[in-house]
Amino acid sequence: AVAYVTGTLDDCACDVETIDRFNNKEIFPKLQKLLSSDYFRFYKVNLNNPCPFWTDHSQCGLKYCAVKPCTLGEVPEGLKSSSYKYSEAASQDIEECEKAEKLGAVNGSLSDETRQALQEWKKHDDESDRFCMLDDEDSPKSQYVDLLLNPERFTGYKGPEAWRIWNSIYEENCFKPYSVKRPLNPLASNSGLCVEKRAFFRLISGLHASINIHLSARYLLDENWFEMKWGHNVSEFQLRFDKELTEGEGPKRLRNLYFLYLIELRALAKILPYFERPAFHLYTGQHTQDNENKKLLLELLHVAKSFPLHFDETALFAGNNKEAMKLKEDFKLTFKNISRIMDCVECFKCRLWGKLQTQGLGSALKILFSERQIDAMPNTSNTNPSFQLSRQEIVSLRGRLKTSKSIKIIRFFSYSIHKTL
Numbered sequence: 001a002v003a004y005v006t007g008t009l010d011d012c013a014c015d016v017e018t019i020d021r022f023n024n025k026e027i028f029p030k031l032q033k034l035l036s037s038d039y040f041r042f043y044k045v046n047l048n049n050p051c052p053f054w055t056d057h058s059q060c061g062l063k064y065c066a067v068k069p070c071t072l073g074e075v076p077e078g079l080k081s082s083s084y085k086y087s088e089a090a091s092q093d094i095e096e097c098e099k100a101e102k103l104g105a106v107n108g109s110l111s112d113e114t115r116q117a118l119q120e121w122k123k124h125d126d127e128s129d130r131f132c133m134l135d136d137e138d139s140p141k142s143q144y145v146d147l148l149l150n151p152e153r154f155t156g157y158k159g160p161e162a163w164r165i166w167n168s169i170y171e172e173n174c175f176k177p178y179s180v181k182r183p184l185n186p187l188a189s190n191s192g193l194c195v196e197k198r199a200f201f202r203l204i205s206g207l208h209a210s211i212n213i214h215l216s217a218r219y220l221l222d223e224n225w226f227e228m229k230w231g232h233n234v235s236e237f238q239l240r241f242d243k244e245l246t247e248g249e250g251p252k253r254l255r256n257l258y259f260l261y262l263i264e265l266r267a268l269a270k271i272l273p274y275f276e277r278p279a280f281h282l283y284t285g286q287h288t289q290d291n292e293n294k295k296l297l298l299e300l301l302h303v304a305k306s307f308p309l310h311f312d313e314t315a316l317f318a319g320n321n322k323e324a325m326k327l328k329e330d331f332k333l334t335f336k337n338i339s340r341i342m343d344c345v346e347c348f349k350c351r352l353w354g355k356l357q358t359q360g361l362g363s364a365l366k367i368l369f370s371e372r373q374i375d376a377m378p379n380t381s382n383t384n385p386s387f388q389l390s391r392q393e394i395v396s397l398r399g400r401l402k403t404s405k406s407i408k409i410i411r412f413f414s415y416s417i418h419k420t421l
């Protein structure tokens, strides 16, 4: 096959070929099965947040940018109840507790443990641990979207609007010593960027590559009155990633995608103790399905943990000194800003998936840098104030499927191009 990317990745002890084998055989099939379940399929999102950065916002009229939200009848009952937020064994009790609270009842029938679980959940504010802005799920503007019915694919969103988003991400929010007149390669070791800032740029570039791979793989190939034909567009992929056609940039962008994958894989491995607690449930109210999903999730996380060449995140923000802490804070703030830029994306379909993917990466970073809190989790108790993931953060795991699928798609394009040579 035409090898678009090969060899060892920068700043890691891992090579592209090992990732390909591991992903395509071990991770991708398990992720795909798990993420088509109801728990991961319905995503609550506010697509109507105003853009916080500019006001000359045009309305997107492209028909492929439309998103169809769910009617309430389409969403499983368990997800609509407030207990979904807790995802814990006590969730049913908590639901009762909340009902009782709403009714103003002093409910003596609730166990102390349940009452404490609810209080600790309410008290817990992990805003400071976050790398990403989350939508307020209780806002009346937030709606459920069925992700299987609104797939990420070619939408036709391009030109100055799309460029303004990417520009504002790279030039103002990516630690990039970049100027249009004098572009610098942020990956060059003489670029003046420290390893953390280089990593940041690579993650964003990897995310961008993933979006562009997906639109090339689910391209609108033909359309008439009766049907639309979606499929792989090899020349679109080549235009974006071929070495010759992109002045050498395409393969570097694909390598950044592999780097993103490594970070996400590491986060999957590290979150295992959180999901392994007996108290944790992927709660939808359909108990057999919920148990099956938890089993699948744990299988996936165990496999992720077995990967032999994990990224070593201790190389980032090392030293625990003032400088490292300041850098970590900047990293967080900058990433939060990027998640807010997603509210400026005019195309709703692109906004939906852009939000989900930045949230997914934000959750991965939160996990990666919360080792102390995850280790401090009690094993036996239902409560866990030291570390929490909201349902929105858990569902954004779906972003990981995107990266995993993108890796698979690169192979597909490589073979297709090889066959035509």
Ligand code: FAD
Residues within 6 Å of the ligand: 152, 153, 154, 155, 156, 157, 158, 159, 162, 163, 165, 166, 204, 205, 206, 208, 209, 211, 212, 215, 253, 342, 345, 349, 350, 351, 353, 354
């Ligand atoms: P762009 O992809 O717009 O890139 C702009 C410039 O950034 C390029 O010229 C290049 O210099 C640089 N660049 C490109 N790729 C990388 C990279 N990986 N790393 C570093 N620099 C890079 N379109 C769809 O059809 N479907 C979608 O679902 C979709 N989702 C989107 C989500 C978001 C958040 C955004 C901002 C855009 C989305 N788009 C989507 C649009 C799509 O990403 C492109 O912007 C569009 O196809 C125009 O492509 P382009 O060739 O002009 O270059």
